[in-house]
Amino acid sequence: MNGATRLPPPPSPGQAADDDSGPRFPRMPQSGDDIIDNAREAAFSFSETLPNYVVKQFTTRYQTVLTRAGKQQWQVIDTVTADVVEQEGVEQYKNIMVNGKPPREDVEKSGSWSKGEFSSLQLDVLSPLSAADFHGKRATTIVNRPAFRYDFTVEQPNSHWHVESDGHAFSPGYTGAIWIDKQTSRVLRIELQAQNMPRDFPLDQVESAVDYDFVLIGDGKYLLPTHSEALSCARASTRTVSGCTRNVIEFRNYKKFSADTSITFDPDK
Numbered sequence: 001m002n003g004a005t006r007l008p009p010p011p012s013p014g015q016a017a018d019d020d021s022g023p024r025f026p027r028m029p030q031s032g033d034d035i036i037d038n039a040r041e042a043a044f045s046f047s048e049t050l051p052n053y054v055v056k057q058f059t060t061r062y063q064t065v066l067t068r069a070g071k072q073q074w075q076v077i078d079t080v081t082a083d084v085v086e087q088e089g090v091e092q093y094k095n096i097m098v099n100g101k102p103p104r105e106d107v108e109k110s111g112s113w114s115k116g117e118f119s120s121l122q123l124d125v126l127s128p129l130s131a132a133d134f135h136g137k138r139a140t141t142i143v144n145r146p147a148f149r150y151d152f153t154v155e156q157p158n159s160h161w162h163v164e165s166d167g168h169a170f171s172p173g174y175t176g177a178i179w180i181d182k183q184t185s186r187v188l189r190i191e192l193q194a195q196n197m198p199r200d201f202p203l204d205q206v207e208s209a210v211d212y213d214f215v216l217i218g219d220g221k222y223l224l225p226t227h228s229e230a231l232s233c234a235r236a237s238t239r240t241v242s243g244c245t246r247n248v249i250e251f252r253n254y255k256k257f258s259a260d261t262s263i264t265f266d267p268d269k
Contacts, residue, residue, distance in 0.1 A: 035148050036134050038185035039178075040126045046186070046223070047123060052087045053217050054257040055224075061111050062246040074246060077111055085257055091120065108164070112245040114208065114230040121210055122187045124160050125178060131158045134178075142189055143213065146182040151175070156196070163194065165202040165232070172197055172206070186223045188212050197235075205233035205244070218256045225251050 031037055059080040064072045083094045096107050107113050124130055136151040154161075156173035163170055172194040179189040194206040211227040228251075233244040 031128075031134070033134065033137075035137065035180060035185070036126070036150070039180045039187060040128075042185040043122050043126050043187060050086070050222060051217060051220070052085075052257040053254055054083055054085045055251050055254045057082045057084050057093075058250045058252065059113075060248045062248070063111075064244045072243075077245075080107055080113075084251075087257060112230065112232055112247055114228070114247055114249070121190060122178075122212075125152070125154070125176070125190060125192075126187075129158065130154050130160065139182075140179070142179045143211075145188065147179045147188055148182060149177060149179050151177050161192065161194070163203065163206055168201055170198060170201055184223075186212070188223075199235075202235060203232050204235040205231070207231040215254045217254050222254075224254065227251070 031040070059082075061077040061080065062074040063077050065075045078099050080096065080098050081100075082096045085092045085094060096103060098107065098110065103110060125132055132152045132154045134150045134152045136149075138149055140147055140149045142149075153175050154173055156171070159171040159173050161171055161174055163172060173196060174192050174194050176190060176192040178187060178191075180186070181188050189209070189211050191209045192207065197204050197206070208230045209228065210225050212223050213226045214221045215224050215226065228247075228249040230247040230249070231244065
């Protein structure tokens, strides 16, 4: 609601291996669960070998409205496009357009906006600094791939999930779920739900979900976000007719990025 949900840059990967030959993988403390440990190693080592790239982000923003029958339904507000550049582990948002035109004000001021759907999200959830409590392990299938699903909890003092709204900012504790590919130990989906938002905070419900899939960048395939959704609802005491907003985000046309890259995309049909 007139704010932003974002994550900070990825945490430091920590002490690198002494052997300088090949990729420099972080030394991660053991969690006692081989699946989580393998996912941590895979996520952090992957972030060190990921090439610089650019991707087109399409965000369709919705709000709830009341119908004549007194029921709520989703109504499209606008569509925001942006070129997201991942360079040396830092995400930058360029060429932001609202309904095909440059915005008159910062996009965060015109409605809900989210950042951090890329490596920073899974790195932060898996980081020992967040001290997530992973539990409820069970075998499942997602996008036709065998996977393990865990529930998890991150306590508020360890949270790096930054939520802003109407001049207020807070890093809530949160619960969620994570799907880890059995074969590759890669993260396939993450869901987050904020817990115990302060009573004076404008939002009382904030949720986010990100889906990952293999995409082609240059000659290699990489597991990166392809779809994301974010939901936020105003606190009941301050809620207007449009009490909730929802962002549906698609990531398309991944390309390798270098200093002399010209960022152009063919318009979608």
